[in-house]
Amino acid sequence: MDFDGGDEIRFEHLGRAGIVTLTRPQALNAVTHRMIKALDRALHAWERDHEVDVVVVKAEGRAFSAGGDILHIYEAGRAGKPPVEFFADEYRLNARIARFKKPYVALIDGIVMGGGVGISFHGSQRVMTESAQFAMPEVGIGFFPDVGASHLLPDLGGSFGMYLALTGNRIRHGDALWSGLATHTIKAQDQAAFLDRLAATGDPESVLRGFFTPARRETDRSVLEAIARHFAQPSLTDIVGSLERASAVDDFAARTLATIGTRSPTSLHIAWRQISAGLTLSMDECMKMEFRILNRMLSGHDFYEGIRAAIIDKGSTPLWRPASLDAVSAADVDAYFAPLYERELKL
Template sequence: MSTSPVNETIKELPGDEPQDVVFSSLYGLRTIELNRPEKLNALNASMIRKIVPRMVEWEQSDLANVIVTKGAGDKALCAGGDVAILAQQNMQGPSGQRASVDYFALEYKLNHYIATYKKPYIAFMDGITMGGGVGLSIHAPFRIATERTVFAMPETTIGFFPDVGASFFLPRMNGAIGTYLALTSDQLTGANVFYSGVATHYLHSTSLPNLESRLAELRFKDYHTMEERLGIIEMTIEEYATGLPSKEPILLGGELRRAIDRCFSKGTVAEVIGALKEEQGPTKAWAEKTLHTLHQRSPTAVHVALKQMQVGPNWSIAETFQREHQIAAKFMQHPDFVEGVWARLISEERPRPTPKWQPASLEAVQPEDHIEAPFFQVADDLPRLKLLTDRNFEEYPYKTLGVPSEKEVEEVVRRDLKTRQEVLAHFIARKKGRQGISTIVEEILARKTTTGENGKVIWDDSE
């Protein structure tokens, strides 16, 4: 990544909410606290206009060592963007839609800046972390889940698409998990946010204040590289690990994980539906429930999300946000977004009304319709999003701080032909004994390998 300066100045505007973000400094620690607990810390433009200049200031300061982002209260880091405001703007016509598109430009600039930030950045994913909250956390080198964490990309439920860089991070998850989460808006909770790789660490929520105090005390030498500083932080976080909950096994593993990969690795929505209908045995009930879920989602959003998962791996982090800005602009003109937000979030009817999607159902969409295609066409009347810096990468530069991926386990198995215990020992040593690593690697080995001569594990290519 380059070290280019910030390209533009973002600052508060008259009328922005006071105290919707609280900043604090303690020795070398700088803290961003989203402060709208009554709205589950939903992110709006006022908050972004406060956060960006502080992050720019801290990045240039020799006194700022570590940045932590957290949410006020005990319910949420951030439940998402304040989409109710955007839907209400869109109802005003083209001028309101342009204002909504401007919000996404601001949000994506912040997301990209976090992803390419030059100081250690830690996200406390304590409580609800969805949509816009994911954008503030998923691109961080350190993402800490707790027993209260609820992670989801719920956009297809409101006639939108998984954004905030989802085109980059979801397709890079193991197997078809990212596609499954994108299309269904399914939730992960607690330790499973860690097991899935969404979080890099799992701590009990009561440990976070003590961790903050400890992070404030860290001192780095001028000659420490970014990697060395992150290594120190990694060991510091692990000091507060008190174990993973024994009654919370890996959810997206075993037979369920095999079914997810079978069904959500298909090329079209129709093929996904067909594969779910064919599921039998222990995953049949899950498949039926998933079919019901998909039929509640915006058909347009589901088709766009699947295409997004297929093309996203080819986009750099910068291109991801520039392309998502274009897609978001198209959704601001599509009736499903206002319809979905109104039905799910704004309407006072109880029970909440069922959204009237256009087209109305997945069955109403024919393959030759290609309803997702217009969303991936670059609009001539919308300038390419200019990001805060020209920093860019093709893969997360600090992904080794996370849990082992299936690709990493596969590489070790294929290269070294180790026994099961030797593979486990390899990753436990690589991760310096971090809690939960053996559990994750054991699940991958149980599902993806067989045992050959002399107890050596062999990667199974049959699936």
């Protein structure tokens, strides 16, 4: 079965299931434009196929997907041809997954970040193994938590989504299950048997009841209480101030403050606003908002500087512009959210 994914993504119809496998393990299954378009075609076909009851997305190798192909994005942007259509198609796919009429099961074993989150966590069942890790680390490369993070993260209790957005920190499967990011956890060794049973029945909920293995929350209650206290503050300035006041006597506050201090100030302001706004927006509205931000990011400084520091000159320190939170004005932030008029995202 071929939806023109080449050797980057594979499609199979097994029993009652449409199986999607990301096949770029050497690149940690970073999502490419070809993969996005192929998956969109597959979902369009399978949603209307009476022989497909459920769609499963999984991956080869040690990562589910470490995000988008940011080196390609960097090179295209630096050449004066920022890949706006890549993101437009990606965001449309994210929205399609969220409203997909059949069960959509993401089977996540290994790291899932950025673009990988976009093709997995908007599905109906998000299944993680003990090897899985989740992160939205975009503020660390001068970007913002996109691919529907503004719809996904605000719903997490205890301001946990705001914490993940502003720090970019990784969490494991237990925290993902506790927070509601994951709907189920299973053992890595059970993946093949789970898929066989799912293909035979086409009924993910009944199959998951047989394979579900509860996962303990990894983050201590005291830390969760600190996250809720600090990250529920009514502005980014208030969050940082709350952490600063506690940092002298609280290791968590000191570590978190240090982490935030390495992130792009512009990205932090944008992430705080988008996660706050997303609480009252639909998925489609979030994707349109993110597309507005994206267009401004691709013509800005920090995104390319962040990729340079992380990927091109590995391990170097990015030079953010502006360099401090105080130097980012409300007008600067407003500009990222301004209408695009005839260039708005069409869903």
